[in-house]
Amino acid sequence: MDLLWALLTLPYAPVRGLTAVVGVVAREAEARQRNPVNVRRELEELDAAAAAGHLTPEERDRAEQRVLDRLTGGVSRQRPPERRPAGEGGVRDVRRRRPGPAT
Template structure:
């Protein structure tokens, strides 16, 4: 059975290989993003740029806030952060129904069900 499965899925081998390479790259990028040495280096670079006059103290503060938000996972820092929201905002019920999405009904609080009908 294993030989048959291997032969049938052989055309998908490049896709499986590419998927595993992408996973390794993503794991490495994430580990570097949260590495304390890299975070410290970024904060020191911001301080050096502010001392040299390349950026203003306000820009340094915004940069530090972005680094700390990335570290803590808080994506809603300010208006100038480029982080996308975790999920799209919910649409009001009337717009959901107009878009053809059914409204879920909670049957636990249904008066007809409580009466035993």
């Protein structure tokens, strides 16, 4: 049965091979991207660019956060929107009320 299956799926062999190669390349790229040595090198390059005046402190902080997020696999930290009381044009908690028992 395995021989028959192999013969029937033979035309798809190049696709399976390409899929395997793409998987290996993707794993290698991710490993290099998360390699602490490469992350440190990128952080040092950011520091050098900031020291040379090519980056503002805000740009450097954003770029540094992206590099660190890539290392840790986290999502970049963004400030949540400010909430104001409902009477001042802010966000108000509006929830649907479930119908309760008839009284």
